[in-house]
Amino acid sequence: MKEIKSLIWKDIKLELRQQNTINTMVLFMVSTLFLCYISFMLRTNSLDSLTWNTLFWIILLFSAVNSAGNSFRKETSGRHLYYYQLAGPGAIIMAKIIFNFLLLLFLSLLGFGLYLALLGNHVSDYRIYLIALVLGSLGFSSSLTLLAGIASKTDNSSGVLAVLSLPILLPLINMLIKLSKNAMDGLAFSASYDEIMTIFGIDLIVIALSYLLFPYLWKS
């Protein structure tokens, strides 16, 4: 556990110092949001809640795919061997997943705030929407971290990452959109319960899988 904490802490400190990934991601998100703002505000109040919601999750998805790709890109192979000797692969993948999760959570909350400000507020039940954001960030980060690891070994890593991750993330996104739509319509908690449990289940399965499969990835 200590190894995981120190690995996460190392990544956070690196991030705060260089601000490499965060800046790129925030810029990406803000530019996309602004683009949507300009395009959709041509007709005032033209965004119905379904479009609003789906658009937000699409933006989040692409931001997530971009940011995950970065987490493996900045590691040079020399440092890799160093880490392998210090901490087991299991700890490394968990640390990366948690770090990506925090990053995505930050991004999604920021994005959500901006979205509300620029494109109007359609949300009735904030609690469930926030739960969706948290679960979504967790799900994205756990699948994407392993897939980014696989993709980083190829030549065209960002292209391959997109191709690999989109089909796998589709069911997750589907559930998340449904859940957040429920939150927007203000449905009672019981209606969303099934979705929440399913998403949480998917998250857990993916985390467990990543934990099991990463050691094989690490060897190469």
Next chain:
Amino acid sequence: MKKYWWKFLGAALLLFSVIFGFLGETPRREILNETIRMVYFHVPMWFSMMALMVSSLVYSIRYLQKGKIRDDIYASQFAAVSIVFGILGFFTGMLWGNYTWGDWLPKDPKLIAVEVGMLIYSAYFILRGSFDDEQRRARLSAIYNIFAFASFMPLVWILPRLTDSLHPGNGGNPAFGSDMDVKMRMIFYPAVLGWILIGTWIASLRIRIKLINETINE
């Protein structure tokens, strides 16, 4: 793989299911009418696809455990043939669905699950294409295969049951058991087994050809 008995069995079962699929008696059902016989052809496509995907998965796991390229060849060829069956199942389903449900591509979760599945396995081959080194390709595609399969399975089995679905046995429709009587099952189960065996035969041929190429290249 060179033994013939199961190939003949598969061939016999297939012929049996084709002949009796049309001559045998079926229950009379509104909307479905004679198309209920599609069950002998459309559904075995899915079962074969699943069986081949599971085989592919097993060989991927074996590769990660032992590191023999042979296992990777098995895994990739099983995946390739499973995609073919998936496409066939998809098109037969579209055909059947158009005349019974009224739409070529309805928004049914099982259909969406299969479309995503096809995307996932196509991504598997794109991933394989981006490597030149044999061992690397084998290892990374094995990891992806296992990861994708485990993410795909809940999709195809659980999600359709939770949500509304046009397919029988999911989302509020009674399971297929109520429409298929004993006489149909007698043809259906052999058909499933027959198609799985034929699918495996095709995959085995592809594997053997690939293995020959491997030995020639050495």
Next chain:
Amino acid sequence: MKLLSFLLNVEMADVMRSEGKIYVVVAGLVIIVAGFLAYLFLMDRKVTKLEKEVENLKK
């Protein structure tokens, strides 16, 4: 149950069956399937031959 009231009302291919035309359909399909299986079998034999050749070359 449905059976009692709908026995005669559901349209099926009885006409085709009663005139024996269904056998034409079956025969056609059997030819296609048998042809496909024969092709598979021939392929199998070719591959076995190749495998034997490669074995001989190895020695």
